[in-house]
Amino acid sequence: MKLKKLILSLHGWIGLISGLVVFIVSITGAIYVFEKELFAYFNPNYCQVTIPKATPVLPLSTLIENAQQATEHPITTIRLPGSDEQRQSYIFESRKRRPKNKAVGLFIHEDIIYWDRIFVDPYSGEVLGKVDVKKDFFLIVRQIHQFMYLRRDVGSFIVGSSVLLFTLTMISGLILWWPKNRKLAVKRMKIDMNSKKKRLNYDLHQVLGFYSFSVALLIAATGLVWSFKWWEGSIYWMLDGKRLSDKSIVAPPLIEVRQNSSKASTLDAIWIDVQRNYQQHQGAYLNLLPEIQQANATVHYNGRTWWSASDTYAYHLQNGKQYFKHLQNEKTLGMKWLDSNYDIHVGKIAGFPGMCIAFIASLICASLPVTGFFIWYGRKFKRKKTKANLF
Incomplete structure (x- = not known):
């Protein structure tokens, strides 16, 4: 019993310490899952093209020359759509970032010297538009998600540490949730929507936490790769037996x-x-x-x-x-995992259904610190009110 009280205390305090960062990281992560799809939805004129009859795709050399005229910086990368995506534009990028060990200022956007993204119609060669990625909404969302919009060394440590603490709260939460018998297990896996607010909040916290446990743990584990080199190296070593x-x-x-x-x-x-x-x-x-x-x-x-x-x-x-x-x-197995880590993180590895699962799990992860705070606050408030009534 004493052990369970200790776990409950640690679960609450660790959740309070990491809760705000976990909430922000989870919300931004949910948005970024569908970054490509959302950008295409809000910018159809940039991403979608009309295929003219009997008109082949122009040579890549012609397209890059047209794209180069839209920016004063040299083109460094070209993104070409899949063979089944013939209605999509070609994307040309010119970007330059400061080295990781030469960060300046307090915020992550100062690492980017310039980053232009030019969309070109592959059939007509027309430049459809240019985006200053440094100011793009989705890059800002990702920078908040990965670094809390702080410089790389500071932000990655804050986010990584909070995600590690969140992982501990998930594990301790599962221990606290675990029922003594099957009858109690069935009860703890349901949410009574007609219950009072405090009970409903408690059910939302524990039931949603249980159902999202495995996916949330996978998202956290793959996300820590970008925060801690030792974590990435440890997983790679487990898969390959090499550094x-x-x-x-x-x-x-x-x-x-x-x-x-x-x-x-x-x-x-x-x-x-x-x-x-x-x-x-x-x-x-x-x-x-x-x-x-x-x-x-x-x-x-x-x-x-x-x-x-x-x-x-x-x-x-x-x-x-x-x-x-x-x-x-x-x-090797380790290399395959490294190349797939991002797709696993956002659920893309399992296609559109996997992305939907990652999106929902991220929203649930964002809700857990909120419902957990109200549980903690309710207990503290109730305790103080009880003591006041004694006098």
């Missing part, structure tokens, strides 16, 4: 930089080569590194497994020839 530093792909050779070399002239050859190998894919990502005359292409596809499947290739940016590749079937 995280051992997972690195052998670095491809540097390419000698030549003057007046044109990246646009070889992009077409690179993209044609990618399409030749992947007639069906779920999207591709081209990362341009002109300082070493290299272009990295990552192609996502349905690997018919629970992991997020992707292959990565390195090309000469001067001649478009491929000289390095890292395929999904060559990855």
Whole structure:
């Protein structure tokens, strides 16, 4: 009995300490689950295009030239839609961030020097719009979610510590909830909507907490990867039996930089080569590194497994020839997990139903500190009122 009182006390105080951060992180996380879908819904003119009859997609070199005219900064990445998403625009980005160890100021947005996102119609070549990502609503939501909008080293520690404490409250809550018999278990798994406010609040706290336990624990575990390197390394070691530093792909050779070399002239050859190998894919990502005359292409596809499947290739940016590749079937279990961690975190690994589950679980996680606070406050208020009545 004393042990249960101790657990109850720890459960309450840990919840109070981490509650506000957990509430904010959970709400922003729920929003960000559908970030891509929400952006497309509110900006259809940027994301959706009309396919003209008998009009092929323009060469990538032409599209990047048009996108480059919309920004004064060099294009560094290209996001291409999946083979079944022909009505979507191509996205070109130019961005530059300060190194992680050279953070300035107190807030995370100061790490970004510039970040432009340009949407281009692949059939007409028209620039549909440009977004200053630094001021974009969804990036701000993510920065709050990951760092409480504080600089990276400070914010990640606050969020990570709060999520760790939240994990402890979930485990201790399950211990407190666990019934002595089956009859009591059935009772504790139901919410009586006709009960009084205090009882209803208590039921919402414990019943919703029970039903969301496994998903909330998974979301917390995958989220801690971005807060603590030791956590990421520990999971990687459990899966691979190696230290995280051992997972690195052998670095491809540097390419000698030549003057007046044109990246646009070889992009077409690179993209044609990618399409030749992947007639069906779920999207591709081209990362341009002109300082070493290299272009990295990552192609996502349905690997018919629970992991997020992707292959990565390195090309000469001067001649478009491929000289390095890292395929999904060559990855270790730890590498597959690292590549899939984000999709697991937001439920995308299980498709749209998984995203809905992650969304609902995030909202429930946001409600737990609120209902828990009212339980704590009600007990304290009742105790003080009882003592006052004695005098």
